[in-house]
Structures are given as structure tokens and as C-alpha cells.
Amino acid sequence: MFLKKHFSKLEPKVKKLLAGVLSVAMIAGAVLAGISIKAGARSKTQDVLNELLGAAKPYGLVAEEFRNTNHNQTSFAVNTLHITDQYLSSWHDKSVGTTYVRDFDASSSSYMRVDTNAFNNLVLGSDYDYDAQENMYYIKDSNGVRTGAVVDVRNCRDIINVFYDRDYMDVTGARQSVGNTFEKYAQTSDDDADIVIKADDSKVIDLSGLENKQIVVVNMYARNYTDWQKNEVSEFYSLNDNFTIKNKANDQFVIINMLGGNADTSFYRFNVNGKGTGGLTDVDISDTVILNAVSVKGNIQIGELCGIVIAPYADVKLYNTCNGRVIAKTFENVSGQLHFVSDEQEEGTTSRETVSETSKSAESESTEITKSSENASTEAVKPTEKVTEA
Numbered sequence: 001m002f003l004k005k006h007f008s009k010l011e012p013k014v015k016k017l018l019a020g021v022l023s024v025a026m027i028a029g030a031v032l033a034g035i036s037i038k039a040g041a042r043s044k045t046q047d048v049l050n051e052l053l054g055a056a057k058p059y060g061l062v063a064e065e066f067r068n069t070n071h072n073q074t075s076f077a078v079n080t081l082h083i084t085d086q087y088l089s090s091w092h093d094k095s096v097g098t099t100y101v102r103d104f105d106a107s108s109s110s111y112m113r114v115d116t117n118a119f120n121n122l123v124l125g126s127d128y129d130y131d132a133q134e135n136m137y138y139i140k141d142s143n144g145v146r147t148g149a150v151v152d153v154r155n156c157r158d159i160i161n162v163f164y165d166r167d168y169m170d171v172t173g174a175r176q177s178v179g180n181t182f183e184k185y186a187q188t189s190d191d192d193a194d195i196v197i198k199a200d201d202s203k204v205i206d207l208s209g210l211e212n213k214q215i216v217v218v219n220m221y222a223r224n225y226t227d228w229q230k231n232e233v234s235e236f237y238s239l240n241d242n243f244t245i246k247n248k249a250n251d252q253f254v255i256i257n258m259l260g261g262n263a264d265t266s267f268y269r270f271n272v273n274g275k276g277t278g279g280l281t282d283v284d285i286s287d288t289v290i291l292n293a294v295s296v297k298g299n300i301q302i303g304e305l306c307g308i309v310i311a312p313y314a315d316v317k318l319y320n321t322c323n324g325r326v327i328a329k330t331f332e333n334v335s336g337q338l339h340f341v342s343d344e345q346e347e348g349t350t351s352r353e354t355v356s357e358t359s360k361s362a363e364s365e366s367t368e369i370t371k372s373s374e375n376a377s378t379e380a381v382k383p384t385e386k387v388t389e390a
Helices: 012-022 024-030 045-056 171-186 283-288 360-364
Strands: 061-068 076-082 087-089 098-105 111-114 121-124 128-131 136-140 146-152 161-164 195-197 204-206 215-221 244-246 253-259 265-267 289-292 299-302 306-318 322-333 352-355 369-372
Touching: 045 171, 045 283, 045 322, 061 171, 076 171, 171 253, 171 289, 171 306, 171 322, 195 204, 283 289, 283 306, 283 322, 299 322
Parallel strands: 061 076, 061 322, 076 098, 087 111, 098 121, 111 146, 121 161, 195 215, 204 244, 215 253, 253 289, 265 299, 289 306, 299 306, 306 322
Antiparallel strands: 128 136, 136 146, 352 369
């Protein structure tokens, strides 16, 4: 049975409780839990990602704006979704995760269509009218007037939970926090970096002898780089240039500082331990190979990557399917798909819990509140208050 989950009608206590339940993974990402990723024994991959990504960790995409011009398969958190006539869902056959959309731009199309493989939870930052027969959510403005934007959940009405919470997540704060974290890595000097690849060097990151180091920092400089002030495009090493990462250990992070300027650029497929990243869905590689592009302030074209693209100040355009995460200022899926491929998606994230209601107004609507845990844990999690930034 598919029921309306109307967050705003609950008393503050219940609203806070539900926000905490939905925010479990986000909270885990914001709290460092006292672990150290710089020394000592290896930490679990997801614990390291908690420290590196903070509140952005549970999402395949975090951006101020998202324009989707092709079928997309990722959970995301954005301040503005530019609606296009394309379906949105979670990765492949997994119905997992939470998606948050604060505002809608319906100038191109009015229907946000959610496909069969939906995210567990959809949190809307705009209030709505729900039509149970049509399985449609009609978005309203601050005056209660329908804007024309419609969320269509007919294909996933039995598996998706829809909530209203205007400030479920501070997307801007999460994006900037990731930027601050990776700005420190980008400032690593060549003397302190584990590996340095200059423009004319062999385009190979060989991790031999670094097996015991959990985070390897690589300074990699663009080739054929000319006058960045004129925004000339500079391609970082692609498959044709034999850009290769070899001898990478499982759960070993490789942070590649993409250096050389802040002009427009493009990142395309490469090799990791003999595997080409085009179409690769290896959860270890997608969680641990990180392209750090905090210095890029222009446009980035990406395609056939497997890993995490950190570009919080850039406008990222996807042209071929990528598997992993993207953190950007704006993101446009031009062609291909973005898949949220992460190890945390492999573990029981479709289980549900029921949160009892205390609100009389909510009871009068016979509304049942359910949630889907974003946290990849089989243990019971105590609800906590939501956090708005890392």
C-alpha cells in the first residue's frame, strides 16, 4: 500500500524524529567518530568516505543545480532540479537511498518521472498536493498555488516514500565542506605528495611499495596546457594516453590532484589494475579512486569514469556513462547515465521501519510514516536530529 507521507503536518517532535531517521547516513558522514585516516591500521572504506565526504556521502550526486537530459540512475541532493522529460531512478535493480530536491524549475518540462527502480525516499523541499488515484504530487509555491511541476511516481508507487521537508539538507554547506577538505589535499606540495606526474612523464600511477598506505596522494599535471586565462580546453590523461593505476590494493584510496590551472577541462576513461573504467562497476574502485578537481572553476566534461569526481566549483557535463559519485556546482547529464555505485548500496538498504505518530492532525489523515534506512547497517539505529552541513 502506498501512502502519503506529509512531513509538514506532524508535530515538531515527530518531524524531528523522522528527519533524524532519514538522515542516519548523512549524520554518520558529518561525525568523524574519532577515527584517523592518516596513520595506523586501515579504517573501513565507508569510514574514510565519512571523513572525506561528510554530509555528501549518501548521494551519487550533490550539486546546486541538476539538469537531466537522459535516463539517470542515481540518488541525489540538489537545490534546484531542472525538470526534463526523462526518468530518474536508483542504480540498476537496486531501490536504495534518499533523494532530496529543494526546488523545481519546470520551464522545460513539468513532470519529474521516477522510474521503477526508485530511491527508497524522496524528500521534497516544496509543498505539494497528492492525488492518490493518479499517484502524482503537484508541487505548490509558498502561497499554496500549484506551480505546474509534477512528481510522477506511478511506476514506483509501492516502493517509494515521499516526504516534505524544506530544509532536509544544506546542499550548499555540504558541497563547500567537501571543497574545503579537498582543497587541503590539492595544496599538497610535490615534495609531500606520494607520486608526482608531470606533463611529459609516463602516465602511470604505480602504487608498488605503498600497499600499506591507505590514502595515496598523487599530484598530476595536465599535458599540452597553454593559456588557462583564455579557458582553453585541456584534457587530462585518457585511455589513449595509457593513463593507468596499477598495483592498487583493495580499500586503498588514490586521491589524484588534477593540477595545472582552473580552465575548462575533460576527464575520460583510464585503467585501474588492468581494468578499463568504461562501464566498470567495481565498488572498490568507485569508492576509492578520487579525481580532485577543486582548482577547476570552469566546465568539466566527463565520460566512462569509475570513481568520485570532486569538482565543487565547476559545471560538470556528463557525456558517457559514469559509475560512482559527482560533487559539483552544477551538473548536466547530456548523454549516458550517472550510476551511484558504492559498496554501501550492497547491504540491506531496502529495509523499512515504521515511525509511530503522536500528531493528532496526522492521525486524522490516517497517515502512516515509514522510512528507509540510508545507513548500510543491519543493527537498529537510534533516531538522531538531522544535520544540515558536514
